[in-house]
Amino acid sequence: MLRLAVPAVAAQLINMLYNIVDRIYIGHIPVVGKTALTGLGVSFPILMLVSAFAAFSGMGGAPLASIRLGAGDRKGAEQILGNSTTLLLGTAAVLTVFFSLFKRPLLMAFGASEDTVGYALEYLSIYLLGTVFVQLALGLNTFISAQGKALTSMLSVLIGAVLNIVLDPIFIFGFQMGVRGAALATILSQAVSACWVVGFLCTKRSGLRIRLANMALKKEIVSRIAALGVAPFIMQSTESLVTVVLNSSLQTFGGDLYVGTLTIMQSVMQMVVMPVQGITQGTQPIMSYNFGAKNFQRVRQVFKRLLTVTMTVTITAFIIVSLFPGQLAQIFNDDQELVALVDRVMPVFFAGIWAFGAQMACQTTFMALGQAKTSLFLALLRKVILLVPLAILLPRITNSVMGVYIAEPVADILASATTLTIFLTRRKKLLPTPKD
Template identity: 30%
Template sequence: MEWHEMQDAKYHQMTETPIPGLIARLAVPTICSMLITSIYNMADTYFVSQLGTDASAAVGVIFSLMALIQAVGFTFGIGSSTCVSRLLGQRKQQAACESLSTAFFTSIAFGALMLVFGLLFLEELVSALGATPEILPYARDYARYILIGAPYMTANFVLNTSLRGQGSAFYAMFGIMSGGILNIILDPIFIFSFGMGIRGAAIATVLSQLVSFGILLYFNLGERHGSLPLRLKNYRFRFSLYRDIVKGGLPSLCRQGIASIASVALVRSCAPFGVEAISAMSIVNRVMLFIVSAMIGFGQGFQPVCGFNYGARRYDRVVESFWFCVKVSALLLTTLGAVMFLIAPQVLALFREGDARVISIGAAALRMQCAMLPAQSYFIMSNMMLQCTGRSAPATLLAAGRQGLFFLPVICILPHFIGLPGVLLSQPISDVCCVLLAVLLSRRFLRELKLLDADQREEQARWGEVEG
């Protein structure tokens, strides 16, 4: 089948296949890749935690640096992906190719800048992220190698989201899972067998990311896979193109960038209560990322469907797919949250067996966050819908809400009044506020979609009468 024929077949598939089956087909590969990513994040935390509480806390400190790298990658990845899916829905393949290539090469350039400036000011960077004197040597060793991988780690997000935005979720899954599984294998070898300690964990991560980069790049280069061709000749230094990419990626930049700031604020708020509190919250963050990853993977199956159909003016399918995803993800998170609530102490003991204080703090925090899990389905799906349809302002506001508008003030103020419980309650309180904001923003947009759909049906009826 020729490339243009493959694109036509993909268009009809995305705009005509029944919603439940279509989203399920696209979501299964993304759920698998998200789960593998979360598992290797937890494996990284598990193996490093065997080196001691200080090393475990250092991973929590550098988590904010990795969130910053992700922020850059997601800005260009999600930004171009939302443009690509809408442009393909409008059958503008060349414009979609230019959006992808421009985002890819720009992400590498930004990753290179992070590498250079990060290594030049490594000591200052790690200290600014919240490393205490005990944690500093571990955090510095870990950060150095993570920064070396920054250029292709940022590009990975563009390649991954590009394939998903085009409806080629299986290829994206294969690339991400290959790197994730390799990371799980390399961690114990480098950390223990080669005696490299925390440096080994970082090296395993960047090598695994490099393998993922190679695989994802291969699938993005070949038209034989039905994907858009990634070419340097398609790069365009054009204000309007960058505006559209940044506009689409701004919610992701806010979400990930503010998450990095929130991670630093969390570490600093935990510091007065000891390194055990930092270690406990680091573990809880990784566990929660694992729980939510399945739902985010499901939502990533929704994003290309949403973008394609919005571009094709199938507003009824946008609304249908949104509510389908909210219901399924709420059921999924309720089940996972209930299980994790019951076994919270055992989960923490897997990482820090025998460390009663870490287990006690972590189990309490994990249970509080699990209680709010079902509500996350609504605001995450609302954020994805607004972002995919080009509603940058409300999507950005919602993306900034959870970790920024609500979490930062609470984490900075509440612990001063009630101590450690204030740290543990900060995330659940911000989740409640974010759900209320999501309801306010999404209901207005859903009403707008219904009006657009009614207008389109009216227009089609008039054309039918004319032709008749």
């Protein structure tokens, strides 16, 4: 677990830097930093949708490939890789065209104002040109992890992230490109990462290789990828839906300043969620491989350790955020009014994050075991079934903008408790113990 999870955690943390570093630099642009940061925040739902489609093909295919490898079927695993690659390329083309045509009305619907939409359009107009690089870099990297090559997977992300950190200040401040410079640095960095990932999967260094013969779509393979990929897709795409609902409610009951708090808090949330996702991503191939080999005892042992680690991370995050909300806000912007507001609302927004580790551990285990329907329900539960209605209703019931912030912890705690209960009731059937 350590050998696979530590590089995966590092990869997720490094990948997080793409958005975080952009926000830090943009938030500190002289004079317009606060407004530009809010503009970038309202474009976040579109960025999440692009990533969600990468997860659909990548995370839908990678566990299936791991199971095939565990069963000794390398040819079947490579067919899954080939079909996933084709899906990623096709999705990239559709997304680029669609969002380029409708980005302004979408941004206004997502909570932008006339003051902030210009910055969002500047960023997206360039970012969307690199959609194909985002799809390939994120989607195919999961197949490197699926082989147990966690260090290589980490390096593929590290290369792009380091390049992004270097290019951001050059383009934003050196060339005085502002928000457009941040977008250009991001897509150039993703392009380098995509070349690294594709290059590796086309060489003998990879246990699974991309072959043209396997890229012709087959209905049976695509349906299996889709059945498992719909859960991670919904997990990420509903993050986009949640952001839209939260932004709209905050704009209605508070205004641009409150939308700005969400941009900062979502950045901090990424700092918590990304390490947890790295832990689960690194652990998933172990579960899938041993499940395919019918070594159920080892799968149970891995789950217990996974739950312990994820809960430790989320409880620690809860303590840090509760104690230092203002200091975390200052990382992204130094406007006193914005920092003071974040200092007040962040402990409320993160009040349920401690329970999130249980949901991630259980949901990842269902995915690793190929339980598509259960994974889909759990993906819908926290965001769509609980958080979205709560974010709409609570501010109206309380007649206060604080209702928007309260919705997050209520959804976190209810969803985590439900997920853990479902897993405990089904584990004996999924992972039977040998009879004496």
